[in-house]
Amino acid sequence: MMSKLWRVAAHEYRNHVLNRGFLVAILSVPLFLGLMIGMGVMTDIMKQDGRPVGYVDQSGWLLEPVALPADGGSPLTRLLERPVSLIPYGSRQVAQGDLEAGEIQAYYVLSEGYSESREVELVYTRPPGENATERFEAFLQVNLLADQRPEIVHRAVSGSTLVVRTPDGSRELVEGQVMSVLTPILMSITFMILFMATSFTLLQAVVQEKENRTMEILATCMSPEQLIGGKVLAVVGMGLTMFVSWMALIALALLFAGHVLRVEWALQIRLAPSALGAIALVAIPSYVLYCGLMTALGSTVADAQESQQLGGLITLVFGLPFYGIIALVEHPNGPLAIGLTLFPLTSLMAFSLRVAFSTWPMWQLAASIGILTVSALGSVWLAAQAFRQGMLRYGQRLSWRELFRSSATPQSSGAPVVGGR
Amino acid sequence: MNPVELAHIAKSFGTTQAVADVSFAVEQGEIFGLLGPNGAGKTTTIRIMLDLFKPDRGTVSILGGPMSEEKKERIGYMPEERGLYQDISLERCLTYLGRLKGLAAAEAKRRVSEYLAQFDLTPHRAKKVKELSKGMQQKAQIINTILHDPELVIIDEPFSALDPVNTQMVKELIRDLRARGKTIIMSTHQMHQVEELCDRILLIDDGYNVLYGDLDQIRRQYSGNQVLVRAVSELPRVPGVEQVMQHNDAIKWTLSPGTTPQMVLKALMAQDVALERFEIALPTVEEIFIKAVQEGAR
Numbered sequence: 210m211m212s213k214l215w216r217v218a219a220h221e222y223r224n225h226v227l228n229r230g231f232l233v234a235i236l237s238v239p240l241f242l243g244l245m246i247g248m249g250v251m252t253d254i255m256k257q258d259g260r261p262v263g264y265v266d267q268s269g270w271l272l273e274p275v276a277l278p279a280d281g282g283s284p285l286t287r288l289l290e291r292p293v294s295l296i297p298y299g300s301r302q303v304a305q306g307d308l309e310a311g312e313i314q315a316y317y318v319l320s321e322g323y324s325e326s327r328e329v330e331l332v333y334t335r336p337p338g339e340n341a342t343e344r345f346e347a348f349l350q351v352n353l354l355a356d357q358r359p360e361i362v363h364r365a366v367s368g369s370t371l372v373v374r375t376p377d378g379s380r381e382l383v384e385g386q387v388m389s390v391l392t393p394i395l396m397s398i399t400f401m402i403l404f405m406a407t408s409f410t411l412l413q414a415v416v417q418e419k420e421n422r423t424m425e426i427l428a429t430c431m432s433p434e435q436l437i438g439g440k441v442l443a444v445v446g447m448g449l450t451m452f453v454s455w456m457a458l459i460a461l462a463l464l465f466a467g468h469v470l471r472v473e474w475a476l477q478i479r480l481a482p483s484a485l486g487a488i489a490l491v492a493i494p495s496y497v498l499y500c501g502l503m504t505a506l507g508s509t510v511a512d513a514q515e516s517q518q519l520g521g522l523i524t525l526v527f528g529l530p531f532y533g534i535i536a537l538v539e540h541p542n543g544p545l546a547i548g549l550t551l552f553p554l555t556s557l558m559a560f561s562l563r564v565a566f567s568t569w570p571m572w573q574l575a576a577s578i579g580i581l582t583v584s585a586l587g588s589v590w591l592a593a594q595a596f597r598q599g600m601l602r603y604g605q606r607l608s609w610r611e612l613f614r615s616s617a618t619p620q621s622s623g624a625p626v627v628g629g630r
Numbered sequence: 631m632n633p634v635e636l637a638h639i640a641k642s643f644g645t646t647q648a649v650a651d652v653s654f655a656v657e658q659g660e661i662f663g664l665l666g667p668n669g670a671g672k673t674t675t676i677r678i679m680l681d682l683f684k685p686d687r688g689t690v691s692i693l694g695g696p697m698s699e700e701k702k703e704r705i706g707y708m709p710e711e712r713g714l715y716q717d718i719s720l721e722r723c724l725t726y727l728g729r730l731k732g733l734a735a736a737e738a739k740r741r742v743s744e745y746l747a748q749f750d751l752t753p754h755r756a757k758k759v760k761e762l763s764k765g766m767q768q769k770a771q772i773i774n775t776i777l778h779d780p781e782l783v784i785i786d787e788p789f790s791a792l793d794p795v796n797t798q799m800v801k802e803l804i805r806d807l808r809a810r811g812k813t814i815i816m817s818t819h820q821m822h823q824v825e826e827l828c829d830r831i832l833l834i835d836d837g838y839n840v841l842y843g844d845l846d847q848i849r850r851q852y853s854g855n856q857v858l859v860r861a862v863s864e865l866p867r868v869p870g871v872e873q874v875m876q877h878n879d880a881i882k883w884t885l886s887p888g889t890t891p892q893m894v895l896k897a898l899m900a901q902d903v904a905l906e907r908f909e910i911a912l913p914t915v916e917e918i919f920i921k922a923v924q925e926g927a928r
Contacts, residue, residue, distance in 0.1 A: 213730060216729050216730060217730070220726050236884070396754065421713050421714070421716050422709075423714060424713065425707075425709040425711055426707070426709065426713060426774070428701055429707045430727070430730040430731055432699060478768055
């Protein structure tokens with residue numbers, strides 16, 4: 210009898226995964242992210258000014274300047290930043306003339322006592338781009354360190370690194386590695402997208418079988434538990450395929466950025482295994498809970514349109530912690546955060562957000578998983594009851610009151626079903 | 631033990647009584663007609679039989695006892711509400727549903743190919759179900775019902791949406807199933823098909839048994855006041871004949887209450903009429919159906 214469950218699962222998985230829509234769904238998230246990043250980069254490039262920057266050395270310190278290395282920066286930097294050349298001027302007047310003529314975007318003036326004061330004046334008509342200021346700062350740095358040993362140059366250029374560590378040492382945040390903080394948040398957003406993409410499919414599959422009248426045939430082939438179990442397995446398989454595909458695409462993008470474009474942060478994302486494990490432990494029963502609720506909904510509503518409207522409401526509740534993100538970040542161990550973590554519908558999102566900014570007591574994790582597991586089993590039970598009661602109600606809605614009343618006395622009463630008497 | 635036995639089943643939905651008291655048994659290898667006007671309780675009875683609904687009262691025995699998951703594979707069911715997966719190919723749809731009835735993948739494919747050829751659907755095997763005509767979909771439903779070679783076949787309105795050629799084909803198929811020892815329960819409104827195919831019938835009205843038993847016996851039970859007569863010359867007037875109607879190549883006489891066919895025959899013999907045909911006119915199932923329902927016999 211288990212084989213029928215797997216047959217349903219295989220059929221449903223094939224139906225959902227081997228089609229153009231699924232491929233679009235897999236590619237849509239990375240493409241959307243890529244598009245957003247690309248638009249940001251394009252905007253940044255458009256704001257850059259490629260005109261040279263001048264400097265006037267009144268101190269005479271840069272009479273024989275050391276030039277910047279030609280290949281400074283990563284390939285991505287070279288690709289995205291418009292090169293800015295530096296032009297030495299003998300006097301302010303000449304530099305000012307070129308500035309006013311638009312030949313240069315700005316010029317720096319090193320004061321007469323620069324060797325002691327390190328005082329530099331920047332003159333511009335409109336603020337110069339970051340590429341210009343960074344270029345001049347690098348030029349000064351190279352010249353200031355010109356007579357130092359290479360290891361000192363390296364240390365001075367590296368600067369300081371701030372590491373924030375939790376008292377128990379389980380979590381640490383290294384300055385500049387923002388992605389390590391953002392990753393749990395991005396993961397929770399990914400979960401939300403995954404939930405929406407896959408569970409709507411489940412919901413529609415049940416509604417579709419009511420709409421195309423296959424329900425009565427299926428109900429005489431197997432038990433509702435086999436049918437629902439097979440469908441849930443297929444959705445889980447579909448979700449895993451989607452999630453693994455997204456992760457693989459993101460990993461490929463990071464490896465490309467790190468190794469080919471030499472984007473340092475791409476290779477510096479660190480996540481504590483305990484945090485990942487905790488998120489996974491919360492995510493699995495959350496997924497089952499969500500699927501159970503969606504299936505129950507699909508069995509009670511009259512058509513696909515109605516199911517989408519009500520399904521949207523459930524999704525909204527799951528995403529509730531995002532609306533309180535400021536409160537959660539400011540007080541990650543406050544009553545609101547704990548409440549949202551323990552409430553089964555919001556556990557996953559609340560927990561993922563808290564993981565990004567704080568540690569969590571073990572009892573809260575255990576309580577959350579326990580409550581979620583009970584709720585998930587309850588939702589699957591409810592889904593099976595709803596399926597039994599609602600499967601022959603073509604074009605009719607099964608009210609929740611009827612569902613609970615009928616669950617107490619299975620199939621003994623209720624409104625007449627469609628399809629004769 | 632009969633393949634199907636229902637005893638005093640009743641089922642209500644809220645305040646609506648769908649089935650009040652229905653009992654019947656279906657014998658092995660027969661075609662059993664389940665008849666009744668709209669809303670009589672036929673579909674609910676079938677769904678109770680298939681364990682889709684639990685009865686409020688009464689007992690159901692199917693293939694020797696209560697319904698089980700194993701028994702579902704020995705039953706073929708074509709519901710009144712037709713349904714197939716619309717967005718997949720006909721061949722894949724039938725193979726999948728066959729597999730859910732316990733067939734191995736290769737066997738399901740082989741049988742689907744055979745039946746598609748038998749039903750002239752081979753050229754349409756790769757089409758999506760939604761691209762098929764209503765008649766083709768109906769044929770696909772029938773294939774789905776018998777694909778796994780069930781012992782018990784339950785069909786609700788098997789001839790709807792079929793043209794005369796395909797109706798004939800399905801009739802032959804049903805007869806062939808009976809010849810192979812299968813038990814068939816057929817629910818239909820097409821009384822002439824019942825007359826042609828069914829061995830026994832149950833007429834339900836308002837949730838109760840109205841007529842139940844051997845079809846020929848029922849027809850004989852409802853006959854007796856009409857005779858078909860044809861003579862070489864013109865028929866004379868005979869006492870006790872209330873109504874005279876042409877019926878194909880004969881005359882149908884409706885007899886008054888108290889007049890028997892024997893009395894009429896005697897009267898004709900007495901007048902020395904040269905008869906070519908004299909027989910008791912059996913009522914059609916449709917006439918019996920209307921009469922029984924109007925009388926509300928219980």
